[in-house]
Amino acid sequence: MAKKHILIIPGDGIGPEVTTWGKAVLEQIAFQYGHEFTFDTAMMGHAAIEATGNPLPDETLEKAKASDAILFGAVGHAKYDNDPSLKIRPEQGLLKIRKELGLYANLRPILLFDELLDASSLKPEILKGTDILFFRELTGDVYFGEKKRSEDRNTASDLMIYHRYEVERIARKAYEAARLRRHKLCSVDKANVLESSRLWRETVQEIAKEYPDVETEHMFIDNAAMQLVKNPKKFDVVLTANLFGDILTDEASQIAGSMGMLASASIGDGTGFFEPIHGSAHDIAGKNIANPLASILSVALMLEIGFGLKEEAKAVTQAVEQTLKKGYRTSDIANTKDDVTKVLGTEQMGQKLLDHLQQAVSI
Amino acid sequence: MAKKHILIIPGDGIGPEVTTWGKAVLEQIAFQYGHEFTFDTAMMGHAAIEATGNPLPDETLEKAKASDAILFGAVGHAKYDNDPSLKIRPEQGLLKIRKELGLYANLRPILLFDELLDASSLKPEILKGTDILFFRELTGDVYFGEKKRSEDRNTASDLMIYHRYEVERIARKAYEAARLRRHKLCSVDKANVLESSRLWRETVQEIAKEYPDVETEHMFIDNAAMQLVKNPKKFDVVLTANLFGDILTDEASQIAGSMGMLASASIGDGTGFFEPIHGSAHDIAGKNIANPLASILSVALMLEIGFGLKEEAKAVTQAVEQTLKKGYRTSDIANTKDDVTKVLGTEQMGQKLLDHLQQAVSI
Ligand SMILES: CC(C)[C@H](C(=O)O)[C@@H](O)C(=O)O
Ligand SMILES: CC(C)[C@H](C(=O)O)[C@@H](O)C(=O)O
Numbered sequence: 001m002a003k004k005h006i007l008i009i010p011g012d013g014i015g016p017e018v019t020t021w022g023k024a025v026l027e028q029i030a031f032q033y034g035h036e037f038t039f040d041t042a043m044m045g046h047a048a049i050e051a052t053g054n055p056l057p058d059e060t061l062e063k064a065k066a067s068d069a070i071l072f073g074a075v076g077h078a079k080y081d082n083d084p085s086l087k088i089r090p091e092q093g094l095l096k097i098r099k100e101l102g103l104y105a106n107l108r109p110i111l112l113f114d115e116l117l118d119a120s121s122l123k124p125e126i127l128k129g130t131d132i133l134f135f136r137e138l139t140g141d142v143y144f145g146e147k148k149r150s151e152d153r154n155t156a157s158d159l160m161i162y163h164r165y166e167v168e169r170i171a172r173k174a175y176e177a178a179r180l181r182r183h184k185l186c187s188v189d190k191a192n193v194l195e196s197s198r199l200w201r202e203t204v205q206e207i208a209k210e211y212p213d214v215e216t217e218h219m220f221i222d223n224a225a226m227q228l229v230k231n232p233k234k235f236d237v238v239l240t241a242n243l244f245g246d247i248l249t250d251e252a253s254q255i256a257g258s259m260g261m262l263a264s265a266s267i268g269d270g271t272g273f274f275e276p277i278h279g280s281a282h283d284i285a286g287k288n289i290a291n292p293l294a295s296i297l298s299v300a301l302m303l304e305i306g307f308g309l310k311e312e313a314k315a316v317t318q319a320v321e322q323t324l325k326k327g328y329r330t331s332d333i334a335n336t337k338d339d340v341t342k343v344l345g346t347e348q349m350g351q352k353l354l355d356h357l358q359q360a361v362s363i
Numbered sequence: 364m365a366k367k368h369i370l371i372i373p374g375d376g377i378g379p380e381v382t383t384w385g386k387a388v389l390e391q392i393a394f395q396y397g398h399e400f401t402f403d404t405a406m407m408g409h410a411a412i413e414a415t416g417n418p419l420p421d422e423t424l425e426k427a428k429a430s431d432a433i434l435f436g437a438v439g440h441a442k443y444d445n446d447p448s449l450k451i452r453p454e455q456g457l458l459k460i461r462k463e464l465g466l467y468a469n470l471r472p473i474l475l476f477d478e479l480l481d482a483s484s485l486k487p488e489i490l491k492g493t494d495i496l497f498f499r500e501l502t503g504d505v506y507f508g509e510k511k512r513s514e515d516r517n518t519a520s521d522l523m524i525y526h527r528y529e530v531e532r533i534a535r536k537a538y539e540a541a542r543l544r545r546h547k548l549c550s551v552d553k554a555n556v557l558e559s560s561r562l563w564r565e566t567v568q569e570i571a572k573e574y575p576d577v578e579t580e581h582m583f584i585d586n587a588a589m590q591l592v593k594n595p596k597k598f599d600v601v602l603t604a605n606l607f608g609d610i611l612t613d614e615a616s617q618i619a620g621s622m623g624m625l626a627s628a629s630i631g632d633g634t635g636f637f638e639p640i641h642g643s644a645h646d647i648a649g650k651n652i653a654n655p656l657a658s659i660l661s662v663a664l665m666l667e668i669g670f671g672l673k674e675e676a677k678a679v680t681q682a683v684e685q686t687l688k689k690g691y692r693t694s695d696i697a698n699t700k701d702d703v704t705k706v707l708g709t710e711q712m713g714q715k716l717l718d719h720l721q722q723a724v725s726i
Contacts, residue, residue: 154526
């Protein structure tokens with residue numbers, strides 16, 4: 001029996017709607033497998049700014065540090081996007097918690113469900129067999145380098161910066177993962193132009209020597225963005241910096257059919273942080289149409305990577321598979337052309353998932 | 364009758380093979396339309412380093428400044444990619460000439476030939492009707508910001524920096540272009556994280572007021588990388604920074620079926636610079652299999668944007684269309700599944716193109 005304390009940070013937009021179902025799945029798993037999961041909730045992002053003026057209140061950070069894992073929704077709000085001059089911004093909460101918890105490795109598996117091959121813009125024959133695990137560095141790069149604005153406000157800069165140890169630690173994690181997969185690692189940079197990328201490449205070349213059983217490839221980011229569309233099957237583990245990882249994983253999510261299906265795990269030295277790849281999607285918030293499956297699959301990652309509960313993680317993933325197999329879809333992944341598809345709202349989809357989870361285990 | 368002096372910079376890898384055919388098309392156009400085009404040749408990139416130690420010899424820069432337009436091939440070599448510690452690098456030649464000639468706007472049209480719909484990884488129904496014109500900023504950003512390496516070589520950085528005037532001048536060019544197209548402009552940045560992007564967004568918001576007839580959208584780079592795959596048709600003019608433009612245009616090139624088909628025009632205050640989007644592709648250099656059409660389409664851009672010779676530009680584009688219609692393909696765009704396709708080498712394709720150009724005009 002596992003005893004775990006889990007912090008839920010619903011955040012903004014569709015965050016609350018989808019984490020509700022992530023939490024429900026955790027409760028069901030605890031019940032079915034006899035674990036003891038306790039929960040707490042905290043604020044972050046726009047919601048936290050509205051309530052406290054701070055996108056990451058101290059209380060949230062304290063609760064985060066005291067928990068065994070965090071299930072997060074999303075942050076962001078159109079208000080800030082339309083007004084670049086606002087000083088306090090929802091995303092600062094997310095960036096700060098990543099930094100404070102030392103979450104330097106963001107794992108984003110591109111998991112393809114056969115049932116959703118049709119939901120992608122890519123031809124099924126290009127897509128079929130795609131199985132990529134991204135390792136995106138998460139606490140360095142131009143995200144955290146010094147930001148400056150000149151007094152006349154006419155010049156602005158961000159420092160893109162990497163330290164060798166930052167590259168080393170995530171490279172090792174990525175190589176370890178490659179060993180458990182197809183033994184291929186592609187490191188993505190822009191070493192033909194950027195000094196920080198040259199450090200990145202040099203360092204990965206060094207670490208590669210520790211893993212002679214893994215085949216290493218180095219690719220420029222522009223080429224990688226292209227190859228991902230051209231031939232996604234060729235990738236196994238992809239290792240890259242914070243900014244490039246942000247771009248490539250979103251691109252890859254569409255290749256996989258929908259952002260609404262993709263989960264991520266951020267890990268480092270302490271508490272793990274689990275979240276969907278999708279954002280706050282304010283335009284569909286509160287309408288009961290958001291896809292809860294990415295949050296639910298984030299729970300599967302929490303169970304597996306965070307708690308080492310492999311069987312429980314598998315039960316969740318299989319319940320997702322079963323639900324899709326029966327033709328249940330939220331509108332983002334619905335193929336309106338066939339007639340087995342049954343389009344559900346967020347709550348109905350969440351409930352179906354719980355039903356399948358219950359059945360799967362009781363068999 | 365136009366009198367123009369054109370500098371050919373073949374560069375590295377497949378550069379010389381493909382620019383040969385670009386030049387042949389220019390000669391044919393001059394002959395057919397009674398223009399006087401004179402030519403000179405100069406070195407850049409790896410070829411120039413081998414010969415002179417300098418990726419952009421002074422002589423090349425002088426010739427460039429003295430010419431009316433430049434037709435460029437590609438730069439780059441695996442030797443430098445594998446050894447990030449080399450100080451002198453082929454790409455420096457390209458970056459320096461962009462800066463020295465003030466080529467701040469890089470136009471990359473994503474042109475779809477119906478005959479090549481099949482060559483893309485995307486489903487034809489997603490693709491059909493796609494017509495995007497990228498405006499990539501080309502002389503600022505992290506490409507040109509200060510690069511640093513610490514003495515112990517364990518820390519490296521690049522400054523991502525923009526000045527307001529740099530954003531203003533390319534934004535105006537992009538809005539002017541949008542007015543001649545579908546009146547839509549999407550500006551791509553990462554304003555939720557980067558200060559330089561916030562300056563970018565603010566500035567574009569200001570310039571947008573001068574163009575009330577153009578519909579402006581702002582999109583984060585991660586989302587844009589995704590939307591390009593999901594629904595490329597939704598884009599008209601896309602305006603973005605140097606690094607983001609590098610990534611997005613390569614991604615878009617694959618959407619269009621092949622890099623081997625895409626041309627670009629770099630313009631600014633002086634001489635225009637015309638080049639394929641594809642790189643030096645050393646693995647296929649000298650094998651007579653590279654696709655010369657991107658270089659030939661770069662010539663079409665030179666004729667239209669550089670010299671204002673619209674009819675001549677159209678003749679070149681139509682000759683490309685005709686050649687594809689007859690089933691002629693280089694291997695990168697060949698669909699091996701049908702039997703009308705005839706796969707040609709670089710030289711045969713170049714020759715076919717010239718034949719069609721001659722016929723088109725003699726009709
Ligand atoms: C919200 C934003 C700051 C964030 C990022 O860029 O890291 C998001 O896009 C992500 O990928 O988690
Ligand atoms: C060769 C390289 C420096 C160049 C760039 O990144 O600008 C190329 O990728 C391009 O897009 O023209």
